[in-house]
Amino acid sequence: MTKAENETVFHIEMLGGFKLTVGDKVISDTISRTHQLWNLLEYLIAFRHKTISQEELIAALWPNDDSENPANALKNLVYRIRSTFTSHGLPHAKEIITFYHGAYRWNNDLPCVVDTEEFERLCKEAANPVQPAGERIARYREALQLYRGDFLPTSGYEEWVVPLSSYYRSAYFKCVYECCELLMLSERYDDVRMICERANAIDPFEERAHLCLIHALVRQNKQSAALEHYNYVTDLFYRELGVKPSEAMRDLYREILKTVNSVETDLGIIKEDLREHSQAQSAFYCDYEVFKNLYRLEARAAARTGQSIFIALFTLTDLRSNIPETKVLGTVMDQLLSTIRTSLRRGDVVSRFSTTQYVLMLPALTFENGQMVMDRITRRFWQEHKGAPVKIHTTLQPLDPVE
Known part of the structure; x- marks a missing residue:
């Protein structure tokens, strides 16, 4: 023309x-x-x-x-x-x-x-x-x-x-x-990454595009970036949609953890990779898959040392004890997580168990002290967020040691 x-x-x-x-x-x-x-x-x-x-x-x-x-x-x-x-x-x-x-x-x-x-x-x-x-x-x-x-x-x-x-x-x-x-198939992983990043900008809730992006990062031996994006996606879906990661997403997470394509002999580099890059001033927040592994590790240790460890559960409902609306749930769950993390010690662990629940692992406490911790978190939340249209339900049980 x-x-x-x-x-x-x-x-x-x-x-x-x-x-x-x-x-x-x-x-x-x-x-x-x-x-x-x-x-x-x-x-x-x-x-x-x-x-x-x-x-x-x-x-x-x-x-x-x-x-x-x-x-x-x-x-x-x-x-x-x-x-x-x-x-x-x-x-x-x-x-x-x-x-x-x-x-x-x-x-x-x-x-x-x-x-x-x-x-x-x-x-x-x-x-x-x-x-x-x-x-x-x-x-x-x-x-x-x-x-x-x-x-x-x-x-x-x-x-x-x-x-x-x-x-x-x-x-x-x-x-x-x-x-x-x-x-x-052509091993053009960077092109996959660019296409998926644009697709995610068009619709951030299209999970398969996130899966493709994470796959591409894994194939490029960028495990840290893959894990970072996995955590971003699971948090986004929890916060905005109130849904847990799909089984496909969890399978990919497990694949990332198992993927090691090089041998690193410099222990200093490994320590740098393991180190938290932000100052750890609050409780450790992690994906539920990580939480399960930490729980199993603590259960084994408890059988040997006799140390008391408690598992706490925080559940949010609306004022009628039903699941809150999604737009309310996302905001209030973020607020509750912030209160939980800043109210616990650095050695405590917290994870999101479901759309409305956080699970906590509290070592070296008695039942009475654990209950006091939960009461303190609840009281602090209401001080910081007066009038939030929700109710907080708490449960506390001891960890079952591995026999």
């Missing part, structure tokens, strides 16, 4: 936001506050390869019948779209929307490139198993680059947008995983 030809082509973006460009002329849904104007234009472009009856357009734009004269309102919107194009100097302003036999449509006689259509084309080409792996990867990466975000996010609450947004998002993550699979 020559430069002159390209200057007459309509380039339309709908992934990550709406923008229409012709040559050096650009309009987007940020230039006008009239939402219905953009709603109509976006609908006509999204379904530009089908004839759309006036009734269908009215149903899409005014699903709640909130227009007294929808046919006239629709005609007025078409006029305003043409006027907007004219005022911004775009070519073919009067011709972009046609009306024939009672139906409106985008004028497909005008040269037009739409990112959603290009995205689908590239996804289809990339998925062809007959193509060489390198070609498929190149097509996948082109498609992934086109996906700048959700389909028409500023219109995301429109009924007609919701299924299309879900469709394109699913197609995007399908491309992510299939591309990463090919890249892993």
Whole structure:
């Protein structure tokens, strides 16, 4: 395509936001506050390869019948779209929307490139198993680059947008995983990392993208980075969704712990790796898998030394003793963890057991002292967070030594 030809082509973006460009002329849904104007234009472009009856357009734009004269309102919107194009100097302003036999449509006689259509084309080409792996990867990466975000996010609450947004998002993550699979086979782990980091920015709660990223870090012998990301993900899912890591995530965690691809002979380097990088002024907080191993170790030691160790459980409920709402739970659980950690000794261990519970390991205490510790934590929490819409339930039991 020559430069002159390209200057007459309509380039339309709908992934990550709406923008229409012709040559050096650009309009987007940020230039006008009239939402219905953009709603109509976006609908006509999204379904530009089908004839759309006036009734269908009215149903899409005014699903709640909130227009007294929808046919006239629709005609007025078409006029305003043409006027907007004219005022911004775009070519073919009067011709972009046609009306024939009672139906409106985008004028497909005008040269037009739409990112959603290009995205689908590239996804289809990339998925062809007959193509060489390198070609498929190149097509996948082109498609992934086109996906700048959700389909028409500023219109995301429109009924007609919701299924299309879900469709394109699913197609995007399908491309992510299939591309990463090919890249892993080619040992291009850094490319996997970059793709997954971008996918995580688009949807931080897509667990499989986190799994791919952690796998790539492990294959690069970056176990510390892999563990750091694992801890970030499990904390994020606990805090925002109130869910525990999946079995796939836990299996990967165990794989990280077992993966050692080099022999380090400098004990000083090993000690530096083991050392906590922040000043340990509060109780040790760890993943529940680590907590279980520490518990088993202490149980073995207790059988030999006779040292008393207690296990404490803190459970949060709402005022009716039910599980709190997710938005409340995330905040209050963070607050409770902060209170627990700063109220305990550095040698005490705490972990999140479930969406609403923390489990503590308290060595060298009597039952009475353990109960005093729990009461102190509860009292301090209420001093720091008066009016929190929750109840705190506590349980204390001695550790069972291994016989």
